[in-house]
Amino acid sequence: MSIDLRSTTMRPIRAACLGTATALVALLSCAPVAAAAATDPHPAHDKGKHRVITLTGELRKQSFLPVNRKGPAAQGDRTVFNSELFDENHESVGETNGTCTTTWVGEVAQDSAEVCVVTYTLQGGQLSVQGMVFGHLVPGPPPSFDNGITGGTGEFDRARGSVHAETIGMGKRRFTIDLYL
Template structure:
């Protein structure tokens, strides 16, 4: 098992293959609608009645499962991660967990990620691609789709935008339709 909280700034080639997934982390990471949605902390109404929620996700755990241990990144490499979610006041409001699988290793790489956001009033399911995860530097920003949810988020739709704001830390902007 390899837990690497610092993979977002200096990533060895092997770690780079799946480092972006951590974010969704953070998913995922990624990770971001939590209690802010439940308590309306950090959320605003946008045009058309959309609810916009901004949260911060901090990577808590990450394990990589490479196809070629110790070798070059390969299609099928996988990472599993968990992140803790915080509202704008720094209060813990939930967590995310998910997996990302490498689908392409050329042209900067690509991963397909599936992440669940565990929130006080239900869960959100998020899925999508992350491109450029093998490029040097911090993990790239990405946009993924909300595919559904439970509880307060039953039949949820919308998107999640993630930006890296520090080592193992992402800002998530959730736009609920």
């Protein structure tokens, strides 16, 4: 009995090569689509609506929850707050509620840092915002900061962008919301 080794070994190799070639063609045909998608750094920004909303916040209530009741500022100190939001005509349009937790107390007050999570409740929905605030232990007016919009509800569903906050008076801040929907 004789066995033809060429026919039994060539068939699996040919099938494997054909399968590899098919996979390579499929991979290469998808490459331009993947490359095009990867070159668009802000696809939602280009396809959605862009709005800038400027509001004034007036602090209504603020509580401090220190780690060291009678000692210096420490990692883990928290601030909880609520502010009323007004439009350019000083009409009430919503509120902010949030908490900030001290994450770093440096050698000098300017080196301090806290992470804040805030919800802006406006007519039409809510915006979720979070980010870092630096220098919050410096005496005087709180420093300006920029935080990122992480999402929203209602008309702010899938919102992205940022919020710039600057102190404009005792217990007053101007919020510039750069919003992409």
